[in-house]
Amino acid sequence: MNHPVFIVGPCAAESEEQVLATAHEIVRVLPNRRVIFRAGVWKPRTSPDTFQGIGEPALAWLLRVRQETGLPIATEVATSEHIRAALAVGIDYVWLGARTTANPILVQQLADTLASTPHPTLQAVLVKNPVNNDPQLWLGDIVRLEQTGVPVMAIHRGCNHRPCWSMAHWLHTLRPDIPLLLDPSHLGGVADRVAPLMQQAESLCFDGAMIETHIFPHKALSDAKQQLTPAQLAEVLRAYPLSHATDEQLELRWLRAEIDELDDELWATIANRMEISSRIGQWKQANGMPALQQSRFDEILSRRLVWAHEQGLSAEMVENIFREIHRESLARQCPLSD
Ligand code: PEP
Ligand code: MN
Numbered sequence: 001m002n003h004p005v006f007i008v009g010p011c012a013a014e015s016e017e018q019v020l021a022t023a024h025e026i027v028r029v030l031p032n033r034r035v036i037f038r039a040g041v042w043k044p045r046t047s048p049d050t051f052q053g054i055g056e057p058a059l060a061w062l063l064r065v066r067q068e069t070g071l072p073i074a075t076e077v078a079t080s081e082h083i084r085a086a087l088a089v090g091i092d093y094v095w096l097g098a099r100t101t102a103n104p105i106l107v108q109q110l111a112d113t114l115a116s117t118p119h120p121t122l123q124a125v126l127v128k129n130p131v132n133n134d135p136q137l138w139l140g141d142i143v144r145l146e147q148t149g150v151p152v153m154a155i156h157r158g159c160n161h162r163p164c165w166s167m168a169h170w171l172h173t174l175r176p177d178i179p180l181l182l183d184p185s186h187l188g189g190v191a192d193r194v195a196p197l198m199q200q201a202e203s204l205c206f207d208g209a210m211i212e213t214h215i216f217p218h219k220a221l222s223d224a225k226q227q228l229t230p231a232q233l234a235e236v237l238r239a240y241p242l243s244h245a246t247d248e249q250l251e252l253r254w255l256r257a258e259i260d261e262l263d264d265e266l267w268a269t270i271a272n273r274m275e276i277s278s279r280i281g282q283w284k285q286a287n288g289m290p291a292l293q294q295s296r297f298d299e300i301l302s303r304r305l306v307w308a309h310e311q312g313l314s315a316e317m318v319e320n321i322f323r324e325i326h327r328e329s330l331a332r333q334c335p336l337s338d
Contacts, residue, residue, distance in 0.1 A: 004240065005153070005181060005208030006035045007074055007093070007126070008233055010215075011223040012051065013039035013058035022215040022230065023065040029234040036093055037062070037071040038210065042082055043222055044099045051221040059089045066092075072123065078106075080113040087119050095126035095210075098157055098186070101141045102130035108144050115148040124151040126210070128183065133159050135167040142171075142178065153179040155210055158187035162264070163197075165257040168204075172254075185212035185226045194228060195236050202243050203253055211236070270325065274332060281333030291333035297326060 008026055013019045023037050039062060043053035062073040074093035077083045078100045086094055100106055114125070125145050129138045138154070145152050154175075156168040172180050184197035194211060201209055214220045217227040228236065245253065284291055301322055308318040 003207060005179060006033060006237060007038045007095075007181070007208070007210040008035050008213045009038040009074075010220065011040055011185075011212045011227060012043050012053050012221060013041050013061055013075075014051075014054070014221050016061045016064070018215060019058070019061040019065060020068065022213060023069050023071060025215055025230040026213060026233065027069050027071065029230045030237065033237060035071060036074050037065050037069070038074045038095075038212075039065075040222075041075045041086075042078060044076075044078055044097050045222065056085050059085060059091075062091070063089055074126070077110065080109060083110060083113045084117055087114075087117050087122065090121040092121055092123050093126060094122070095155065096128060096141065096145075098128045098131045101128055101138065102132060102134075104137065104140055104144070107141045111144045111148050114145070114150060119150065122150055124153050126153045126155050126181070128155045128157045128186075129159070129164065129167060131159060133164045133167055135170045138167065139171060139174065142175070153181060153207070155181045155183050156187070156206075157183035157210075161187065161189040163187055163200075163257070163261055165204075165254065165261050169254040169258065179207040181208045181210055182206045183210045185210070185223070185228075188226065190225050191217065191228055191232065194226070194232075198236050198240060200257065202240055203245075204257060205243060205245055205250055209240075273325070274329065277329040278332050284333065291330055 010018065010022055019039055022039075026035065026037070039058070041053055041058040041062070042055060043051065045052055059075070062075060065071060066073050072092035074095060075086055075091060076097050077086055077094045078097060083094065096107065096110065100110070114122075125148075127138070127141050127145060129135075130141070142152055142154060154171060156163070158164055168180065171178070182197065182201040184194045184201065188194060188197050198209060198211075211233060212223060212227040213230055213233045214224075214227040215230070217224055217229060220227050281291060283289075301319065304318060304322055305315050308315050
């Protein structure tokens, strides 16, 4: 395998012109990068009222990309029919999306189809993490596909536009032999987050990335907000030599990524709590109830202290933090009394 691996191209194949124009422009702006060209032919979309992909006829457009540019081609498969159709045209790579990898029965079915269908051109199967933060399920998917004998790579695409670094770290520690790629497009959900996420991928020594790229992102029929132009892609990849870090240094970087992620969640939860607290304040005002309900505060604090003891957390720290949060809540509930 050539390191790093970059899989780039539009979220979906929308028309022959769009696919070819995107591929040619990628080759023009990245003359010295070996990349794999991606485009979704069957799109697993949340709403049935949105673009669902062109289906099998779009495979011919990918073949034309390979013929004209020499780029290997990749598409997503979610059913046995998709696998048979993609293999029949001689696809180079297939990937399983996050909605597919959440279903082990389906993944086993796809692995069985792969094993029983000739696949002379297939270089590897890429396995995205499931939509839910379930590392064991991701590993199970990978093992099912490994049993087909086709090389497997893993793609970390996060959950709900948030990273799950602990899941990626866990997989990488357990199976360092499996190339690990980042999908900053689906992880971030917006084009502006791709560059910072790629810096993080670089610092964590990911083996490459899958990055959605469209000739005219604003006109894309799916995931328009997160796709880069080929020029933006070239800029992001320009700064991606694989960084060299010892395993020890890397371990600290992973742990720091996990801490940063937890801090993001912690502060988002506190902000959310304040928002609900303000709504409680409005209710109290409308119903003539004073903001401070001492008995309620005493009750939730004592419950929290029992919980802190069970968790092995210092009672003093928990009480201090809780009192501070409560003080801020009260200030929001009666802003004029301060
Ligand atoms: C995709 O890569 O186009 C896709 C649908 O990704 P995910 O399964 O990660 O949502
Ligand atoms: Mn997409």
